[in-house]
Amino acid sequence: MRRRVAALVLALGASVTLVACGTPQPPVNGRLPDPPASAPALTRVAARVDVVGPRGAMNQANREQALQATAAQGKAELLKRQVAAMAAFGDVDLYAGNDARLLVDGPATFAAMFAAIERSRQQIVLESYIIEDADVSQQLADLLLRRRAQGVEVAILYDAVGSLGTQDAYFERMRQGGIAVCAFNPVNPLKRARYHKITHRDHRKILVVDGEIGFTGGINISAVYSSGSSGFGGRASSFPPRGSARASGSDGKDKDEAPDKGWRDTMIQVRGPATKALHTLFREVWAQQRCEGTVAAIEPPPGPAPGRHLMRVIPSSPQDTQNRIYTLLIGSIRAAQRSVYLTMAYFAPGQDMVDALCEAAQRGVDVQLILPSRSDFAPVMHAGRAHYERLLKAGVRIHELQDAVLHAKTAVIDGVVSTVGSSNMDWRSFVHNNEVNAVVLGDDFGDAMTRMFERDRAVSEPIELRRWQDRGVWQRGKEFFSRMFEQWW
Template identity: 70%
Template sequence: MFVPCLPAASDVPTASQRGSRWSGWPGFAVGRSAAVLVSLLTAVALSACATPAPPVQGPLPPPPASTPAMAKVASAVEVVGAQGTLGPQRREQVIRNAAAQGSADLLKRQLAAMASFGDVDLYANNDTRLLIDGPATFEAMFAAISQAKKQILLESYIIEDAAVAQRLADLLVQRQQQGVQVAVIYDAIGSLSTQDAYFDRMRQSGVAVCAFNPVNPLKSRRYQDITKRDHRKILVVDNAVGFTGGINISAVYSSGSGSFGGSKGRQKPSKDGQDDSKAKDRGWRDTMIQVRGPAVQALHGLVLQTWQHQACGGALQPLPPPEGVAGQQLMRIIPSTPQDKENRIYTLLLGSIRAAQKSVYLTMAYFAPGQDMVDALSDAARRGVDVQLILPSQSDFSPVMHAGRSHYERLLKAGVKIHELKDAVLHAKTAVIDGVVSTVGSSNMDWRSFVHNNEVNAVVLGEDFGTAMTRMFEKDRDASHHIDLTAWQHRPVLQRGKEYFYSLLEHWW
């Protein structure tokens, strides 16, 4: 009997995201037994499906054998500045400016590693701001929306009908009534429990609203396989300021996490390394980035592209970028879709880790990365690179957490340092490599992100932003429990069993 491949349960709103009841299914309480049942049913369904294609095809290119010359690096990339595409001399100068922040040789090696996987499109003259947790993110996003003059484009996996979303809807309707074009696209699975009335109110006020890949194919002009989801989080205002990262429009972000001054204050991490059952009560730990400058054009174009691809009603107008230079940061915007032959976010991370000489700091909500990525992390640690991971101690979807833990022993033996965040539910997807390659995005390090979802990561090149990212990592590390190899080897048999079982389905989470 054929069993259709379904979205992993991590893509379906859970009780931890929506409250004690899943509003999409009135009267049904999602408890521990229900979560176990969902996991088992998902496992049965997935066992009938073909193994998904890997996110990279063919042999991997080797990392740079030596530090390349600046001219060679510049010739391997394309750079867009405030006035358009840059010529060879200006392109080389922009890279020199980024290298002048520090660690020039490391930056050149990393750019060469990126170029070995194909085209590298860079954006110069950007201003960037790191946004930590929900309160700071929503404050910045709502401020930008309030100042919109021409257009607001919002693309979000989850829009939850909670207080923060009501405030958002009020602002969007207000700007629409004042002549601003407003468009919202949300994922039909991610926002499944949000009642139609929430979106209908905006539609009736003139806001263009579109569901990505609706569950009911009759509601879509271009229906796709239900496993293909839009996991991006993008806001673009007037093509002048953009936001992207891991934060959904959801009540779980109403307070900050314990690590960064959440409403319940800083909590000391538990010492026993076991799951922190109170972590979910202390908010969710996540990260976004605010961008001004040419890189915003790429985010703007992605929303327009998704809107068109889904045949959403109403035409969205492309806007010219604002004049002037916003800042000095050099960036990449890396999108991925299930239609890609190779996942560029995956190749960025894999190539940067394999080329690393100094450090690899990953903070990852869902870590089920596959063999190539585990090999790269282990090899980096063995050659003396400081490889550290911050992973969850508590998750809204535990099968991914257990699948990731199945790799711990091998990673620890190779010298990788692993920490589990204890202060909050970890939902961030960030990395800083060699202090010069920083990425903030929607993509987890798991097969669902690499193969089945629309994702987007923003990459900032240079030591200035890398230093801010490293400070953020260190603060999260201080709020985490360090995993000791000897203690890990004595973990309970039941825990080992969970790791083994869920690792069998690692390519499906």
């Protein structure tokens, strides 16, 4: 992992020398829209969103029905207010009739992904920032080669910087076995145009099998996930909500280094119309990168809706005029009435986001953050800590996860907006990377997310304002320096 960090720092350093120095463009240009003053009528909400179900695009009546079914889970007024806040930033594309399930930590995630691959009949597409030449990756390669030999189409897209430590022989073996393999933005300038754009990285994690089952979230194909985190112990656990969603899985002291005590991360498994959105994103990037060969479009099998979850799939890239993941988060926080629970691996959020969190806490919203106590890239952690004192004074409760490296990027807001994805709350994710987050609306999935948050909080240490104000000069210096470069980390 340190080799990858060093390689990334070198690559970024080279990029800085090739481009004019300056502050990156903010993820949102212009004034943020005001949150809705009250929850609008359901008919008005339905008129401002697009909804796709198992049978295609829905008309107004069916959109109202889909929203009403989600609102009936509970907290209807909060749900309508939150959807209205999303619509204030532009188009809202929703997918109805999905089955969404939480996967907690690596063991549960790899088990579910490998099981889906084993059952594949037509096509497997995999996109990952890191594909590491380790035991789990070798098992994956063996499985993919076996499925390819049995006639299944397989395409793999990996980030050239994220996977810099992986030997070419690993990927070449799969190519020789008939698997289509493509590197995103190769580091070698002879292998790509527009070398100054090396800061543009593909940080997404997507697996789609047969267009039927999809996975996304924060987990790379890496050995660091082979054991579960301390809070979940690598064993299968469940948080069955009132609906069908499930989850399965496994001190303010300065602990910069990332010890081998497991990594805490989260993925989401999806069946239903939202899976097609993930598949489309893969095909778009494959075409943009001019990867060899084509990835065929594939329709999910006909039949009844796999579940009842209403979802969004939100991509982002540096080409966006505004970052849709950022607008989702800041809009939902600004509209929050009851609770904001964020679990974030890399937290260097910028002034607008800190303002939104503080203002929510000051108006009585229960705002709680679970952040890392140790990190594989300490500068971001210190940049985030530079905001602690203001957040704590505003009433935000901060907890630092102990005995595991936090890599999850999740949020549940008002119990009705849940997001699991690849995007961190930092400028690298918001401005420079390809990212994707899955959003599930409704109280049922929000209940599972809240209990997962509470489980993580139980193995975290609360940060108290008075004790934090007594931290040493060395710690304050690291925070000051790191925050200076917050928009570059």
